[in-house]
Amino acid sequence: MILTFDRVGVRYPGADRDAVxxxxxxxxxxxxxxxxxxxxxxxxTLLNVAAGLVTPTEGQLFRNSIALAAMRGATRRSSDSxxxxxxxxxxxxxxxxxIHNVNAGMLGQWSLMKSLRSLWFGSLDQDKAHETLxxxxxxxxxxxxxxxxxxxxxQRVALARVLRQxxxxxxxxxxxxxxxxxxxxxxxxxxxxxxxxxxxxxxVSLHDVDLAVQFCDRxxxxxxxxxAFDLPAERVSSTQLSSLYSLDRVGTAR
Amino acid sequence: MSDVxxxxxxxxxxxxxxxxxxxxxxxxxxxxxxxGRRRSAWLVAAICVMLWTGVELGIxxxxxxxGSGFTELFKFVRASYQPAVSVDLLRTVADATLITLxxxxxxxxxxxxxxxxxxxxxxxxxxxxxxxxxxxxxxxVLAIPVRGTHEALWALLLVNILGINPLVAxxxxxxPFGAVSMRVFAELFEAxxxxxxxxxxxxxxxxxxxxxxxxxxAAARDLGSYAFYxxxxxxxxxxxxxxxxxxxxxxxxYLSSLEPNYREMWTFLWPLVALSALADTLSSTLRRxxxxxxxxxxxxxxxxxxxxxxxxxxxxxxxxxxxxxxSSLWAERARKEFGFVRQNFLPPEFSSDxxxxxxxxxxxxxxxxxxxxxxxxxxxxxxALLSARLSDQRRTRIAASWIGRTILLIARSIPPAIxxxxxxxxxxxxxxxxxxxxxxxxxxxLGRLLAEVVENLDHRPRRALRATGASPLVANAYAxxxxxxxxxxxxxxxxxxxxMRETIVVGVAAAGGLGAHIRQVMAAxxxxxxxxxxxxxxxxxxxxxxLSSTLRxxxxx
Numbered sequence: 001m002i003l004t005f006d007r008v009g010v011r012y013p014g015a016d017r018d019a020v021x022x023x024x025x026x027x028x029x030x031x032x033x034x035x036x037x038x039x040x041x042x043x044x045t046l047l048n049v050a051a052g053l054v055t056p057t058e059g060q061l062f063r064n065s066i067a068l069a070a071m072r073g074a075t076r077r078s079s080d081s082x083x084x085x086x087x088x089x090x091x092x093x094x095x096x097x098x099i100h101n102v103n104a105g106m107l108g109q110w111s112l113m114k115s116l117r118s119l120w121f122g123s124l125d126q127d128k129a130h131e132t133l134x135x136x137x138x139x140x141x142x143x144x145x146x147x148x149x150x151x152x153x154x155q156r157v158a159l160a161r162v163l164r165q166x167x168x169x170x171x172x173x174x175x176x177x178x179x180x181x182x183x184x185x186x187x188x189x190x191x192x193x194x195x196x197x198x199x200x201x202x203x204v205s206l207h208d209v210d211l212a213v214q215f216c217d218r219x220x221x222x223x224x225x226x227x228a229f230d231l232p233a234e235r236v237s238s239t240q241l242s243s244l245y246s247l248d249r250v251g252t253a254r
Numbered sequence: 255m256s257d258v259x260x261x262x263x264x265x266x267x268x269x270x271x272x273x274x275x276x277x278x279x280x281x282x283x284x285x286x287x288x289x290g291r292r293r294s295a296w297l298v299a300a301i302c303v304m305l306w307t308g309v310e311l312g313i314x315x316x317x318x319x320x321g322s323g324f325t326e327l328f329k330f331v332r333a334s335y336q337p338a339v340s341v342d343l344l345r346t347v348a349d350a351t352l353i354t355l356x357x358x359x360x361x362x363x364x365x366x367x368x369x370x371x372x373x374x375x376x377x378x379x380x381x382x383x384x385x386x387x388x389x390x391x392x393x394x395v396l397a398i399p400v401r402g403t404h405e406a407l408w409a410l411l412l413v414n415i416l417g418i419n420p421l422v423a424x425x426x427x428x429x430p431f432g433a434v435s436m437r438v439f440a441e442l443f444e445a446x447x448x449x450x451x452x453x454x455x456x457x458x459x460x461x462x463x464x465x466x467x468x469x470x471x472a473a474a475r476d477l478g479s480y481a482f483y484x485x486x487x488x489x490x491x492x493x494x495x496x497x498x499x500x501x502x503x504x505x506x507x508y509l510s511s512l513e514p515n516y517r518e519m520w521t522f523l524w525p526l527v528a529l530s531a532l533a534d535t536l537s538s539t540l541r542r543x544x545x546x547x548x549x550x551x552x553x554x555x556x557x558x559x560x561x562x563x564x565x566x567x568x569x570x571x572x573x574x575x576x577x578x579x580x581s582s583l584w585a586e587r588a589r590k591e592f593g594f595v596r597q598n599f600l601p602p603e604f605s606s607d608x609x610x611x612x613x614x615x616x617x618x619x620x621x622x623x624x625x626x627x628x629x630x631x632x633x634x635x636x637x638a639l640l641s642a643r644l645s646d647q648r649r650t651r652i653a654a655s656w657i658g659r660t661i662l663l664i665a666r667s668i669p670p671a672i673x674x675x676x677x678x679x680x681x682x683x684x685x686x687x688x689x690x691x692x693x694x695x696x697x698x699x700l701g702r703l704l705a706e707v708v709e710n711l712d713h714r715p716r717r718a719l720r721a722t723g724a725s726p727l728v729a730n731a732y733a734x735x736x737x738x739x740x741x742x743x744x745x746x747x748x749x750x751x752x753x754m755r756e757t758i759v760v761g762v763a764a765a766g767g768l769g770a771h772i773r774q775v776m777a778a779x780x781x782x783x784x785x786x787x788x789x790x791x792x793x794x795x796x797x798x799x800x801l802s803s804t805l806r807x808x809x810x811x
Binding site for chain 2: 052080085089092095104105107110112115119165167196
């Protein structure tokens, strides 16, 4: 999937300035793009726009050259089902069994009847859910209630949900902000190999610049809601990086 | 705390976990002290309201106590430990118990189903427009008069359309309970975190799919415990309907009270108390086992299919026991009666003559509701302190808490109308006995809630005071009550709303307020006056609703 931001601007209701303004770039299949920037620079907003959770107040988002705003009903749904999202705050349903949270990745492709049947009969497609969990090393937790798992295990479930979905485009908002270094590596290499193997794309926001350089082909720096640079990972200079995080009256306003 | 959660808490009667309630207390406490600056103004207002209530109830204006009634009351109390027993009577008891249960089961089930369907449909647009066919707001508005009308009134209205029919009692329970459940369920759905729903939507799930994977499971536990709480209420409601004419324990109690045969009354009262206690323990067991480590029982009750089986079986038994025939809803007779009702009820009688009767009765009804809350607080606060289970307990304390709990249980499992019958033995008929009867019943409910509040308080200050040598009474006054007052006030205000609806039943039995008027117009078959009275009652109920929630908001926010 080719995802294109065309002069995207977002202003939240009641805010006195744009969260992002005039952002244009596009992500091609097989690409792994890292978003860098201090907090409040608009990373999450851009990722939410990419996932279709936030509608731009200016400009357009295109998926395979079709404007997202122009898609309705089944077209929108099938386009949505090609985009998977991993959130920092996981967004799992704690009272469901792990298997259902994993299969929730399939909802975009399942009918309502099938998804209800799956909930009721302890899940269809058990093998696939099991396989996905096995890749993350928690195959034995298939039939455990999700809120009985540790934080790290829940993160694996959230990843399993996205892997199960097999999206063409993965949007990841700070997927490793709250985990130890070893597991951060594991998560990112998993996402990165998934993307490479299936010719999908990855748009990920990261705090850790070293990880970003290591796992991304391309880095986009955001500063006060605008693109400061958009370069192949190996060509980003340390001055450019430090300018992102330098104390900046506008960038860190409030 | 948001308005939704606070209202939810009132309505679900603190069904949910301790943790959340602990949080509630903290936020209440700070605000209570903010209120303190205008404490004297509140105090003056409260005294004025109490004085007005006393005047309306006729205190000091006429003879109130009927001295000769005490021997009767004593006979009644003595009969409690020697209920009448015979084979025939026991067979009637078993049958009546089953019928009461059957009404409660079918009424609850219908109300929970309806509440779920309409609750989902009326969930506010926050969750990405779950509602489609009818705007949720319309449903919410339509539900207000449905839940504002007491079960007994519904039964009176329905019996005119359907005749003597088990469906009358079932619908009389299901309609108001369904409307209340609808509101609570919608609020429960709205109170869930919305991120899982959004993320599922973003990955291509439809609204309904995202609802069933992201919202419903998260709310399911609270839905279940609320449904069980409704079942408890339905048992009491089903007994109350006996007084209006539905078969079951309530009817038997009423029949024996006509003679009066006290020993026989107790034969039917004890099973009612037992049924209430059973539903009570069952629901708290289920609530507790919904959390905690899984064992075989817990795993079973967490399985939705076991719920479905249990519900289907009990509904089938109840259906068979009552001989329900839904076809009577659209039978020839029902259609004809409906025409009759339409002709005789409409338009409601609001002539100036009638208003001159309605106005004082309405004032009296408000006074009854306020007075009953005062009576129940006087009884409930000491009983709650007595029955709260605290961790540092000696054996005498445990025994005391059991005694307190039993008194509260009996107070709330005997229907208010029966209390009214008893109070009328010693107080002359009028608004005062209605107030006292409702107060006793309410004390049972309020006492249990307040006991839970006390259990969830921070007890370290009290222990510290005790360690310095303060007497238990002083320690409580300094360390327990200041913490508890805001919750006590909130719950009392919430119970005031409920008491408002109940005034009608005690009014019928004890001859006070609009209830007494309803009895008169029913006896005269003046349906247009009945409708006018019901509308006035609805208006007052709405007023009290608004007033109570405004006051609660002032206390909390």
